[in-house]
Amino acid sequence: MMEGEVEEEPEFVPLRKKQRNDYGQEDNHVPSYYQETSEASNRSEEDIDGEHCPNPTTNFYEMGLPTDIIYRLFHLGIEYPTPIQMQCCPAILSGRDVIGNAETGSGKTLAYVLPLLVHLRHRMQSETSVEPNRGPIGLILVPTRELVEQIFQEIEKFTSPTRNPYLSHTIPTTHQHEYLPQVQEYRDGDLLYSHVTPNLPTAKILGVIGGVSVQSQLSSIHRSGVDVVIATPGRLLDLIDRGAITTDRLTYLVFDEADRMLSLNMEDQLRKFVAGCTQSVRQTLLFSATMPTSVTRLARSAVMNPIYIAVGEVGQLAQSVIHNVVFVDNKDKRSSLLRLLRETPRPPVIVFCNHSYVVDRVVDWLKEEQFHAVGIHSNKSQNYRNTVMKTFREGGVDVLVASDLVSRGIDVAEVEHVILYDIPDTIEDYVHRSGRTGRKGREGYCSSLLTWHCKIAPELKKLLREAQQQMPVELERDTRLFGKDIVSTEFGDHPRDKMKYKSLR
Structure with a gap:
């Protein structure tokens, strides 16, 4: 923010009529999660290590x-x-x-x-x-x-x-x-x-x-x-x-x-x-x-x-989250995001982007479409960020568009749907972003907009396969084409290596 510039205060107008339950006991709550005692009592040596471990x-x-x-x-x-x-x-x-x-x-x-x-x-x-x-x-x-x-x-x-x-x-x-x-x-x-x-x-x-x-x-x-x-x-x-x-x-x-x-x-x-x-x-x-x-x-x-x-596989996807990876051209990301949001049964939703300027741009788009959206990233003041997070937890915001600032540790139990508008550059960040839903055993959904620009395609494919999650055919075929030099045309995006390969055939 430039010196002397006044930061705009966030406008919070809750769209939902029903207040969130303080204890997170929503319809999709899975109480049996807390009774899976065999997970803790029947462990292999690889799961618990050390001398004289208490039972x-x-x-x-x-x-x-x-x-x-x-x-x-x-x-x-x-x-x-x-x-x-x-x-x-x-x-x-x-x-x-x-x-x-x-x-x-x-x-x-x-x-x-x-x-x-x-x-x-x-x-x-x-x-x-x-x-x-x-x-x-x-x-x-x-x-x-x-x-x-x-x-x-x-x-x-x-x-x-x-x-x-x-x-x-x-x-x-x-x-x-x-x-x-x-x-x-x-x-x-x-x-x-x-x-x-x-x-x-x-x-x-x-x-x-x-x-x-x-x-x-x-x-x-x-x-x-x-x-x-x-x-x-x-x-x-x-x-x-x-x-x-x-x-x-x-x-x-x-x-x-x-x-x-x-x-x-x-x-x-x-x-x-x-x-x-x-x-x-x-x-x-x-x-x-x-x-x-x-x-x-x-x-x-x-x-x-x-x-x-x-507990569980370290660095693996949460079992309570269903992953929906959608392959799109870069030019279609906006319409795909709007479709995913409109298909979401109820708020709140978190949308993750890789850069601060993308966060601001997505917020503007969503407001044009009458979504009650607010953005948060590291360029916002601490006061602004605190106000946004407090209001989001209390039900005053339907869509939180965020950078990696809230990808770790932030626990809002009511979030049933997380959307990765941008797939991150490390697989660890993918795990953490998707983990903002499905908290403490509740069922959640993570939708990701996959483009040829993705830099973690091999790791993502391996992770989804190990978790027995579905993936698009583009990811199934050959991950070597992802993350390369991309040629954008009116007909869509194409990896330059793929075009060169086709020209030689």
């Missing part, structure tokens, strides 16, 4: 969770743990380091949030005195700002606010206003809540992200300390360098979406942070949907004697 549990009572947390789970409509939770929760609660691999939408966030709540309870009750500007007990590192907010909200579900939520940049500086309720609209700033659960002392949970004022975050920490931090690596290191956050109290460390952080060239930042952790007793958890060499390298330096847990 998996089939319900939350067997995990030894406090009763109030179990009641809260039931209140949220969560009666049974998912397979990743069945194995991870006992391992984490036993104090072991864990490396977890699970398909997207498997419930891995809750797999480390539940043990974190128990860990907080024991630590805070055992502490006799803590300095006002104390460092955190728990720290969760994630790759994007949107994930910071989502995990923050996930933890908030299991806590009751001791006061209304407020943003750290709006905290009054005078003592007489310190405990007055603050009701503020969301503006650029970090998240700060004070929470309490039964038998748990007041816990300060802070979400810190880049792109906003660091001064508000500094004042929040210096004023009352913090017990749990959810952060992106860059801003966390900035606060550590300023002396605002220390690691001498840190005993619970989580790397979530580790493969994504490393793909964004954050390896040096993560290694610098791990090297600076001085706490001799620390439990470290690393979660990743894929396991490239860079993640293995990070794991070797961050975890000790870990338990390795893989």
